Amino acid sequence: MSTLQVGLAVAGGLILGGVVAYNTWNSRRHAPRQAEPAPGEAAGGAPAPESWIEPGLAPAPGDAAEPGRIEPVLDADLEPPAPPERRPALDALIDVITPIALDGRVVSGEALLAALPSTRRVGSKPFAVEAQAEGSSDWEPPRAGRRYTAVQAGVQLANRTGALNEIEFSEFVVKAQRYADAVGGAPEFPDMLHEVARARELDQFASQHDAQLGFTLRARGAAWSPGFIAQQAARLGFVPGVVPGRMVLPAAEAGLPPLLGLAFDAQAALSEQGEHASVREFTLQLDVPQVARQEQAFERLREAAFALAEAMGGVITDDAGQPLQAAMIDSIGRDLERLYDTLEQHDLAAGSPQARRLFS
Incomplete structure (x- = not known):
């Protein structure tokens, strides 16, 4: 092999090596940054399998707030809260509340629980039943082993799906009436038009301040x-x-x-x-x-x-x-x-x- 051929071969090798080195550097430069391995972690920065808690699905990143203003919520896309130990009581501010008269009778918690409907929603609104235990003035969800002297049913006036409408109010009446019949009580329903108007007013306020x-x-x-x-x-x-x-x-x-x-x-x-x-x-x-x-x-x-x-x-x-x-x-x-x-x-x-x- 002549000196020229040797020189060309060496030059070619150097060029090829440079291309490979550049491609490797460029690939690393554009590769996503990785988590730093720590004791007890697997390769790639992920926790070892026995300690890994897999995160779960959510929408892709949403729109950020515009500078200087607060952005209305269109979807409740933050992590839904875990249920608290005790559900918040029905509140006249945000609920339609229907008393169910028991005519002086005492009803067991077991009877109130057995009569609950299989679904606790009316359309898109939560439906709830509360009762007052003997000797107490506090309202609570019915519990086994307790005796109750008063009962009420309620449906939420509004949430992020909108205001309670006439159809949903009618569904509430049917569901509450069936519950009252099952426990031997008599419901006293408020005026539908008044409650629907309250729902729309509350929904308008919520939409403007969400x-x-x-x-x-x-x-x-x-x-x-x-x-x-x-x-x-x-x-x-x-x-x-x-x-x-x-x-x-x-x-x-x-x-x-x-x-x-x-x-x-x-x-x-x-x-x-x-x-x-x-x-x-x-x-x-x-x-x-x-x-x-x-x-x-x-x-x-x-x-x-x-x-x-x-x-x-x-x-x-x-x-x-x-x-x-x-x-x-x-x-x-x-x-x-x-x-x-x-x-x-x-x-x-x-x-x-x-x-x-x-x-x-």
Whole structure:
């Protein structure tokens, strides 16, 4: 082989090696960032199988709030709250309530429970029965082993599906009448037109004061893997939700709705090769009426957004992809304070049982 041939072969090898090295570097540069392995974790940053809690399905990241205003909720897409130990009592502010006269009789809790309908809804509205135990003035759901002297049935006037309408009111009358007949009582129904008008008024108020705040975090450079997002969010106290692509910051008290939610592409979370899935954005969410004012959920939302943006190399944006500056976010906070005031003035303080039921 001549010197020229040797030189060409060497040059070709160097060029080929350079191309391979460049492609490898370029591939790594654009690969999604991975979670850092820790003791007890499997490769790729995921917890070892015995300790893994699989997150659950949720919608893809929703729209973020526009700068300086609060965005009305169209869907209750934050994690549904776990049921509290004791259901909130029927309330004349947000329920149609029908007394069921027992004519001085005492009815056992077993009899009241046996007569309950198989479905506890009237159309899209919750249906409930409460009773007063002997020697008590408090209303409670019927319980076995107790004796009751008064009973009432109720249906919610409005929720996020809309106002109670005439058809639903008629269904309530039928269901409550059947229940009263089963327990030997006589119901006293309020005027339908009056209650439907109350439902529409309440629904209008709720629609005007229902708010969900959302901040979208977008990757500046390299995308993120689902494991990397989960690891960074976990450092701020987020835990997996019940479906893929969903995490929540739980409330301190069991049974209450989460303080914040985090949502990203569910398909990426479901990918069989999750470490190679690429996510370029996710949304931090606050369902305002569901969380009490004293929890300072907006401040925690703001802090989480800035902390994650810094740690992950992201930028906080609105739904159009425009960066949200600190002054814009502060303006949203001031709007939120006014909303809290209005809800409290109407006895529907954020996080109260009445607000959680109405805005659900």
